[in-house]
Amino acid sequence: MRDPLSRTFAALADPTRRALLARLSEGEANVSDLAEPFLQDMSLPAVTKHLKVLENAGLITKGRKAQWRPCQLNGEPLREAVDWMEQHRIAWEEQLDRLGAYLKSKNKGTRHGSKK
Amino acid sequence: MRDPLSRTFAALADPTRRALLARLSEGEANVSDLAEPFLQDMSLPAVTKHLKVLENAGLITKGRKAQWRPCQLNGEPLREAVDWMEQHRIAWEEQLDRLGAYLKSKNKGTRHGSKK
DNA sequence: ATGGTTTTCAACCGAAGAGTTAATTAACTA
DNA sequence: TAGTTAATTAACTCTTCGGTTGAAAACCAT
Incomplete structure (x- = not known):
């Protein structure tokens, strides 16, 4: 397992993930909201995985509201x-x-x- | 092939490469100088490869002086x-x-x- | 020419990354 | 209870990464 800084940079080294962060810098959003612009390029589980990478790097936090998972950017x-x-x-x-x-x-x- | 920003972040997502950059931020150095602190952990060709990644990301430039390749940081x-x-x-x-x-x-x- | 340095190249290997489809979980709704 | 929606998990493929060893290239010095 990698050190935090490496995980941060690795998480940023993908245009899809950077786009997800960019979207989140405008405000909280659910997984399906976040996924919507990418669904012609990739599947929903692919987006879920990207979000998992961002979460493991501490760049986002996922809440829960019923069946939705509202995601927020974490700038630290x-x-x-x-x-x-x-x-x-x-x-x-x-x-x-x-x-x-x-x-x-x-x-x-x-x-x-x-x-x- | 990846976009420049992705290449930059990917290059930074490795502690060895960050250490190489840190060393270069103190001034120019040859490949073997740069490799020296790592030679107990990995081989010289491994370091060469890391430097190639940094070079492809535009983070360093390699000159040539006889058989030496003086490397410099590029901050852009x-x-x-x-x-x-x-x-x-x-x-x-x-x-x-x-x-x-x-x-x-x-x-x-x-x-x-x-x-x- | 021969030999010593410094650096890179080539071929290979195992692990991790990024994607897929199909199935599953978890919550709401009628 | 049955059906729908939101999101994740599982299992698999393919590629890229980070390392290895061994050989080669490029340059200097005798």
């Missing part, structure tokens, strides 16, 4: 994933900045980039 | 992925805000939550 895992990415993306940008500063300082003493 | 796909996530995470938080506002307004007229 998203925040953690964003945090991980930002941390390294920012480090990457700092590298670029240092490179830029280096190239600048290299041309400082020696006028317009004359060699040596 | 990270930014796109973060954008996608933030967009929906924020929508989710606005839901919470609306819910909070609703609960607040519900208790406005009727003193301390008396029921009807």
Whole structure:
């Protein structure tokens, strides 16, 4: 079994699941509501499985109202994933900045980039 | 073949690959440098494959210097992925805000939550 | 040319993913 | 009780993933 961050990213690595999340970011919805746009492409059990993946990743929670399962988005895992990415993306940008500063300082003493 | 966003998330859904990226966010490194911490857990070709996945996702670029392949992080796909996530995470938080506002307004007229 | 490094390629294997259909569960409704 | 709707489970197929080992490629140094 995988660590939470891996499960989050794996869950996001599928366009159908991202579309489900996008739909849920507009508000709660039942399984059949969520499935409706996909039923020409895949079966209902396929959607159920996708929702299970999202649930296992903690990205959604499923309630119960009679025979319906109202699903809600849960943003917390998203925040953690964003945090991980930002941390390294920012480090990457700092590298670029240092490179830029280096190239600048290299041309400082020696006028317009004359060699040596 | 998959869309770029899916490839990015899929590439991030593995702890080895995230560790490789973390290492690269501190600066450029060769394949064998990158592989070194993992060689007790897996073979060198396994690391090569992971790097290939990262490269195909556009998260790293590989240069060549003699027989070495200096790898660099590329943060752009990270930014796109973060954008996608933030967009929906924020929508989710606005839901919470609306819910909070609703609960607040519900208790406005009727003193301390008396029921009807 | 020979030999040593660094890295990749090829072929294979088992496990996990994403889909199917058919059957089942769980709740409501007449 | 019988029927309907919503959703899940089971069993199966096919593909992709993550790893292996062994060989090959590419480059440098003697």
